[in-house]
Amino acid sequence: MTQPKDPFGWSKRPYPRLFIPGPTEVRPEVLQAQAELMIGHRTKDLEDLFAAIQAQLRRLYETKYRVFVTASSGMGQQEAAIRNGVRDHVICFVNGAFSKRWSEVAAGCGKRVTRVDVEWGQAITPDLVADALRTHGPADAITVVHNETSTGVLSPVGEIAAVVREIAPDTFIFVDAVSSFAGTRIPFDEWGLDVCLTSSQKALACPPGLALAAVSDRVLERAKTIEGRGWYFDYLLLEKYLQRNTTPSTPAISLLRALHVQLTYILDEEGPANRYARHAELAEMTREWALSRGFGLFAAEGYRSPTVTTVANTRGIDVGALNTFLKSRGMVISNGYGDLKNKTFRIAHMGDTTREEMQYLLETIDEFLGG
Numbered sequence: 534m535t536q537p538k539d540p541f542g543w544s545k546r547p548y549p550r551l552f553i554p555g556p557t558e559v560r561p562e563v564l565q566a567q568a569e570l571m572i573g574h575r576t577k578d579l580e581d582l583f584a585a586i587q588a589q590l591r592r593l594y595e596t597k598y599r600v601f602v603t604a605s606s607g608m609g610q611q612e613a614a615i616r617n618g619v620r621d622h623v624i625c626f627v628n629g630a631f632s633k634r635w636s637e638v639a640a641g642c643g644k645r646v647t648r649v650d651v652e653w654g655q656a657i658t659p660d661l662v663a664d665a666l667r668t669h670g671p672a673d674a675i676t677v678v679h680n681e682t683s684t685g686v687l688s689p690v691g692e693i694a695a696v697v698r699e700i701a702p703d704t705f706i707f708v709d710a711v712s713s714f715a716g717t718r719i720p721f722d723e724w725g726l727d728v729c730l731t732s733s734q735k736a737l738a739c740p741p742g743l744a745l746a747a748v749s750d751r752v753l754e755r756a757k758t759i760e761g762r763g764w765y766f767d768y769l770l771l772e773k774y775l776q777r778n779t780t781p782s783t784p785a786i787s788l789l790r791a792l793h794v795q796l797t798y799i800l801d802e803e804g805p806a807n808r809y810a811r812h813a814e815l816a817e818m819t820r821e822w823a824l825s826r827g828f829g830l831f832a833a834e835g836y837r838s839p840t841v842t843t844v845a846n847t848r849g850i851d852v853g854a855l856n857t858f859l860k861s862r863g864m865v866i867s868n869g870y871g872d873l874k875n876k877t878f879r880i881a882h883m884g885d886t887t888r889e890e891m892q893y894l895l896e897t898i899d900e901f902l903g904g
């Protein structure tokens with residue numbers, strides 16, 4: 534009997550190689566950074582680390598503003614944006630599970646929420662946003678998810694921001710870029726965003742546990758006038774400590790070290806432009822593969838994600854069986870999200886995945902389809 538090929542040794546690993554849309558595969562060098570000796574958090578060592586990360590994040594976000602780093606998952610920063618930037622009314626655009634969640638977070642914070650839904654698989658467009666602002670405005674902010682991980686749709690956030698700035702200059706633009714940041718370019722200042730948040734465990738390819746958020750000056754100005762900002766995610770408190778390169782409460786020191794190693798790699802070894810190009814190439818490769826094998830693509834044409842492809846299961850394959858087969862080879866992909874389970878499946882190409890690794894995954898799926 535011939536052994537199945539195993540070019541990366543994945544079938545011998547205790548856990549499968551992740552092709553799911555978060556957490557993503559973390560490089561050994563980044564994992565190992567977490568094993569360094571512990572330090573006190575009120576030390577110069579910590580401040581130096583925090584300052585270095587801050588400078589790196591401003592480069593990656595292309596911003597002159599600050600980037601808050603909190604020990605939480607990304608959802609913590611969804612809540613922070615609402616608490617700090619919304620006095621009363623927020624318009625939440627919903628085209629999938631994570632954008633829906635943001636509307637629930639806003640309602641949970643006691644704000645008045647106008648929810649504008651489009652069909653899953655569709656993008657949030659500048660025209661839709663313009664209409665909603667005219668119909669439902671004024672609003673303190675809008676929320677939009679850049680890359681809906683549940684559907685594989687990328688919405689044109691730069692164009693949306695331009696429209697909001699024109700029609701409703703006092704309305705803040707809050708963007709969830711959890712599964713797109715570090716996988717595609719997000720020039721925060723050029724686009725005129727107000728909050729752009731992300732998590733460590735998606736395209737950044739770090740372990741979960743950190744949330745990052747670039748925040749504009751005008752949000753901090755408004756935060757001064759808003760009651761009930763809470764404590765843990767109070768932007769003004771975070772800002773006060775950030776000025777001294779530290780955090781109000783104990784930071785996740787090991788995770789910060791991992792993030793620093795990974796940001797150094799992204800910025801100074803791979804380079805952001807190469808990283809974005811690689812994501813675009815892997816996405817293109819995955820889409821071509823899906824179509825040429827007789828599957829469909831769930832996301833609307835023109836808005837397909839560079840970091841995760843939602844394959845429409847038009848062949849009606851058994852997605853569970855596919856994943857069982859893949860796991861026997863040391864890999865795993867994701868089934869469709871919620872109601873889209875089995876009707877779609879998701880192949881993530883975010884993080885540090887190479888062309889060769891992607892090729893091998895697709896070949897192995899072919900093997901399953903052929904058998």
Ligand SMILES: *Cc1c(COP(=O)(O)O)cnc(C)c1O
Pocket residue numbers: 555606607608609631678680681682709710711712732733735
């Ligand atoms: C994963 C994800 C989230 C949730 O992030 P957590 O870090 O799990 O809180 C929110 N939004 C999007 C678009 C996501 O992909």
